[in-house]
Amino acid sequence: MRLLLLLSAILVGLALPAIARPVSYPDGWTVMQMNDAFSNSLHIHYSPTAKYSVGYKGEYFRVREWQFHGVQINNLIHRWNKPDSQANLYLKSAAGIAYSDQGTFDNKSEAAGFTGIAADWENRRLFTSYENRGIYAGDIDKSFSQKARVGFAPYIGDYGDVHTWLMLQVDHAPSASDELTVMPLVRFFKGADLLEAGVNNNGKILFNFVHRF
């Protein structure tokens, strides 16, 4: 099963040329393949309107060796459009099945889900965001994590150019062995594609890839 998930993620990653927002424009599809210190995930969603999206979420949590497969719904609770900036508040929730192949939980399945809020503010030069998530997977796992980012664009490009963002992310995961980590990362953004790469103070790599259709 784990192999299947990883293969799916790799195939999607290779098949598509690589916007981190969880809701797209009306009638838009999005593929998000994300990898960080804690998990590898694939999220494919469809946005019927600019207010919400719904889709498949698969995630493998490497430390506790369990995976999640389910349906995720992302709601844009509010957007603040200003002349030179934009801010968003989202609610992201998922429900599905957790499957573990670790120790006493070997081959164990549980109903699982997660929920959290995400907020961001950006103009063409500066960016900041905050996101949290509470995960429930019965006996397999229960956790809370949060992360915050600040970033800036060293140059301002026109529509169609490659946009570069330099960012700093702080992750807080109370149940992890490294509760607080800091990660510099770089984001490249062009048209419908976004790619992020970084490495945290413990040497753990982040690699995210998003494509919108």
Added chain:
Amino acid sequence: MRILFFTLLTLALFNPSAFAGHAEGHNHSDMTEADMQKTISGIESADHTIVAQINGLVCDFCARALEKVFGKRDEVTGIDVNLDTKLVTIGFKKDVDIDDATITKLITDAGYNVVEIRR
């Protein structure tokens, strides 16, 4: 790995100019002919245009959203999004048009706010 971490940290904190290959917020008057061709190709064949001033335009994704929304309209030949001025120019075919209320609804449904529509 530690070297990679500190390299990225240094770039993020102290060396923005290393990536600066563009003038800040240049306007269409600064663009090359190729750039102009790329962004206004659909506008060139338009019979007439309408310009909308929009709040919330901060990135390519916003521009792409508007392109997608107006690209589905038979009346529209193309649009040009200027992220510097926050102006969206909509090109129309001959003898067809979209009224202001519909333009406002299309932009609002895409997630943005219309400040003004100029005809």
